[in-house]
Amino acid sequence: MEAKDPAETARLHGLDISHVHALHALLSERSVTGAAQRLGRTQPTLSAALARLRRHFSDELLTRAGNHYQLTPFAEQLRPLAALAVSAVERVFAAEAEFDPATSERVFSIVSSDYGISVVGAALVARLQQRAPGTCVRFEPVTPESLSRNPDFYRTLDGVLMPHGYIDLPRQIDLYHDRWVCVVAADNPLVGDRLTMQDLNTLSWVTTFHDPLGRAPAWRQMELLGVTPRVCGIVDSFLAMPQLARAGQCIALVQNRLVAPIADSLGVRVLECPFDAVPLVEAFWWHPMYDGDSGHRWFRETLREVAREVAHST
Known part of the structure; x- marks a missing residue:
């Protein structure tokens, strides 16, 4: 079989690398205007790229819903592939045969x-x-x-910089140890000097991540011990949790290294968990390809x- 001309293959039926970047930006921003700003191009250029991509895939990719755009089901499938393709291209051209920290721009x-x-x-x-x-x-x-x-x-x-218990990649190095603690408002009248298991069931909770898989292992451990937390707030920020717990007279489960240095300035008390919380081991995880x-x-x-x-x- 005759080998394909690499130049012909690269053209991808009239598409080129710029269309890969455009596709990624359009699917990420869900907007021609946003994609243009992200790439530093004009709106007409991105509109033309979207039209070309729609013809290529025989799919609208972006459809109007009121005053904004949403992805088609096919575009939702393409989004992670486009991100992977852009990352691969960037890494190919940023690769260095020998890494020199003094001169690298990685x-x-x-x-x-x-x-x-x-x-x-x-x-x-x-x-x-x-x-x-x-x-x-x-x-x-x-x-x-x-x-x-x-x-x-x-x-x-x-x-990925994340504690054990969330993901499991073949490669990781442990970085440091920490422990889970509870925080409440410094003037919370419902909590004494020590927390009890009853307190955990009585108080309202602030937590991170709506998806249970994103919850802390100590949180899942607490549920296994019979605690049914009544959640009043969910925020994807550990730093915000003590402030929300203080304002709402709630309780939050956070990392000691995060909250201990700033507890007084935030107006919260740091209390030990009333159960033997699983230790926290922060690690760096990576794919074996590196x-x-x-x-x-x-x-x-x-x-x-x-x-x-x-x-x-x-």
Whole structure:
């Protein structure tokens, strides 16, 4: 069989790499205007790209619903594939045969909650500035997709900063230990000096992530012990939880390293859990495809070093 001309293959029936970026932006922003702003192009250019993509896929991709657009079912299927394709293209052209921290301009991408960023983020950025001033670390939020355990997703980023119990990738390094504690308003009249299991059933709760898979292992442990938390607020931010707990006279389960340094300024009390909460071990997880990547290896060793220093300083 005659081999295909690589140039012909790259054209993809009239499409090129710019259409891959356009597709990703359109499906992410769900808007021609937003996609144009994201890519730094004009709206007519993105409108033309959308028309070309619609013809190629024989699907509308974006359909109007009131004053906004929504993805078609087919576009929903394409969205993670487009993200993977853009990431792959960017990584191909950003690849370095030998990583030199002094000259590299690599962007390292990490999925992390605000807890992970709060504990090691500042120290990590400072260390990169010292040793690899041309590099950058991009922190991306935790999403249902990042908890899906889909191996294709983890190919699109350098790793995930998350405790054990949420995901399970073949590669990980443990960074530091922490413990789960409860916080209530400093002046909450319903709580004494110590929490009881009855308190956990009586008080209203603030928690993170609507999806039960995103809940803390200690939360799931609490439910197994017979506690049925009455949730009054859900927020995808650990930093916001103490403030919501204070304002609503509620209770929240948070990490000690996050809340202990700022408890007084937030007007909350930090109390021990009335059950033997499972320990928290923060780790960095990555896909095995990065095992031989010299830049990735340098980055994760730098992260391990920073985390060790942070753990010993507190």
